[in-house]
Amino acid sequence: MSTSADELREQVRRRYAESARSVTERTANPGCGGGSCCDGDVEKFGEALYDAEQRGELPEAATLASLGCGNPTAVAELNAGETVLDLGSGGGIDVILSAKRVGPTGTAYGLDMTDEMLALAQQNASEADVANVHFLKGMIEQIPLPASSVDVVISNCVVNLSTDKPAVLTEIARVLKPGGRIGISDIVAEDRLTPTERAERGSYVGCIAGALSKGEYEAGLEAAGFEQIDVTFTYEAADGLHGAIVRAVKRP
Ligand SMILES: C[S@@+](CC[C@H](N)C(=O)[O-])C[C@H]1O[C@@H](n2cnc3c(N)ncnc32)[C@H](O)[C@@H]1O
Numbered sequence: 001m002s003t004s005a006d007e008l009r010e011q012v013r014r015r016y017a018e019s020a021r022s023v024t025e026r027t028a029n030p031g032c033g034g035g036s037c038c039d040g041d042v043e044k045f046g047e048a049l050y051d052a053e054q055r056g057e058l059p060e061a062a063t064l065a066s067l068g069c070g071n072p073t074a075v076a077e078l079n080a081g082e083t084v085l086d087l088g089s090g091g092g093i094d095v096i097l098s099a100k101r102v103g104p105t106g107t108a109y110g111l112d113m114t115d116e117m118l119a120l121a122q123q124n125a126s127e128a129d130v131a132n133v134h135f136l137k138g139m140i141e142q143i144p145l146p147a148s149s150v151d152v153v154i155s156n157c158v159v160n161l162s163t164d165k166p167a168v169l170t171e172i173a174r175v176l177k178p179g180g181r182i183g184i185s186d187i188v189a190e191d192r193l194t195p196t197e198r199a200e201r202g203s204y205v206g207c208i209a210g211a212l213s214k215g216e217y218e219a220g221l222e223a224a225g226f227e228q229i230d231v232t233f234t235y236e237a238a239d240g241l242h243g244a245i246v247r248a249v250k251r252p
Helices: 005-024 052-056 060-064 093-102 115-128 165-175 195-200 214-224
Strands: 083-087 107-112 133-137 150-156 176-189 226-238 241-250
Touching: 005 060, 005 115, 060 093, 060 115, 083 093, 083 165, 093 107, 093 115, 093 133, 093 150, 107 115, 115 133, 150 165, 165 176, 165 214, 176 214, 176 226, 214 226, 214 241
Parallel strands: 083 107, 083 150, 107 133, 150 176
Antiparallel strands: 176 241, 226 241
């Protein structure tokens, strides 16, 4: 029996609410494992992707809650005074790091649909003593920000979890200013893999089954109004599926 988009989204929400609770309650193996994005290989996912200097800037709970498959703050060029939006901000790690990079004259927004993650992120931002952060509750398919209000959109292992990727890419283009840019870490499939073959290699909530292929990502970004599109594989997460860096610029 196929799973509807609403059911899939609810599975994702429940899985990441559980991750947030395990960090808040400091139970064993807080984020990685148990079917989450970093299930199975903690060297390639989560906090291991941040260098010692970055980890030193963060509260322990923010690093523990890291469930990403890259480090978008290392690939997105962020300048003082800019507005950054992190899609699927989880425990807030990339929002806090971005807030420090854009400085007091800039703003970092985190958007997430899971209440438990938003509460954890808020607590982490208070502990990190960053004032220029705002966490928003909502869906990445319907971003609750005005058009042309953001300089840079980042995201870390979340687009693959969306049940409506064209809507996500269209929304990113809408909120970005002309010339605005994206620096996204995600799991991306080789073009040779069919959706069925992707699903054979891992679960949807584990960030594998819902991965776009490289060609699908490039075509989706082009259709949404981007140029200078670059999807680069960085490591193999499963046979034919890779951690990847996705960069593009909104057409003026
Ligand atoms: C794999 S975790 C990554 C969290 C964070 N980016 C990090 O690197 O640690 C996925 C996060 O995206 C959120 N999420 C997944 N799908 C979403 C959607 N459609 N809209 C908003 N948030 C979503 C989940 O609640 C969860 O916090």
